[in-house]
Amino acid sequence: MDSRTAKAHIFAMLDVDGDGVVSRQEYLTRPARAAAVSGRGGDDPLVAAAHAAHERVYASMDADGDGRVTFEEYATWAGAESFEEVCRAALGSLFDLADTDADGALDRDEFTRLREALGNPADNAGAAFDALDTDSDGRVDREAYLASIRAYVTGGASGMAEALHTAHSR
Ligand SMILES: [Ca+2]
Ligand SMILES: [Ca+2]
Ligand SMILES: [Ca+2]
Numbered sequence: 594m595d596s597r598t599a600k601a602h603i604f605a606m607l608d609v610d611g612d613g614v615v616s617r618q619e620y621l622t623r624p625a626r627a628a629a630v631s632g633r634g635g636d637d638p639l640v641a642a643a644h645a646a647h648e649r650v651y652a653s654m655d656a657d658g659d660g661r662v663t664f665e666e667y668a669t670w671a672g673a674e675s676f677e678e679v680c681r682a683a684l685g686s687l688f689d690l691a692d693t694d695a696d697g698a699l700d701r702d703e704f705t706r707l708r709e710a711l712g713n714p715a716d717n718a719g720a721a722f723d724a725l726d727t728d729s730d731g732r733v734d735r736e737a738y739l740a741s742i743r744a745y746v747t748g749g750a751s752g753m754a755e756a757l758h759t760a761h762s763r
Pocket of ligand 2: 655656657658659660661662663666
């Protein structure tokens with residue numbers, strides 16, 4: 594799998610209504626949904642942090658600032674540099690929303706709820722969890738979660754990336 598294939602999968606997931614453009618609203622719905630499924634209200638500081646982190650990603654991603662992110666715009670932008678600059682914080686904020694018992698790891702239920710909130714199919718959530726939970730202790734920690742997504746986005750041909758590729762396929 595090359596990174597452009599991975600980017601196409603991710604873009605398709607972000608473009609919820611399938612019109613070929615990721616709108617600002619589509620993107621900002623992600624932290625809102627992650628907050629909702631985790632039972633968090635608007636007064637939770639993690640909700641505000643997640644919203645702000647996603648605003649930063651969208652502003653970075655939307656190079657021409659027209660409030661529409663096309664696939665070409667996305668594919669040009671996505672990569673290791675943008676991951677470190679803005680994506681890590683946004684993805685970490687989603688992880689924190691989902692980590693409802695705040696133990697620094699997602700258990701199977703927390704992980705599955707987050708995936709569903711972000712529009713991943715529920716039917717392979719178990720396989721995706723197993724691929725990430727490499728020591729099979731029933732927990733996926735924050736660094737492992739972020740590292741696996743980074744490897745996927747940047748086209749690393751690791752076993753983890755392949756597992757995630759399957760996990761993201763519809
Ligand atoms: Ca769209
Ligand atoms: Ca744009
Ligand atoms: Ca947890």
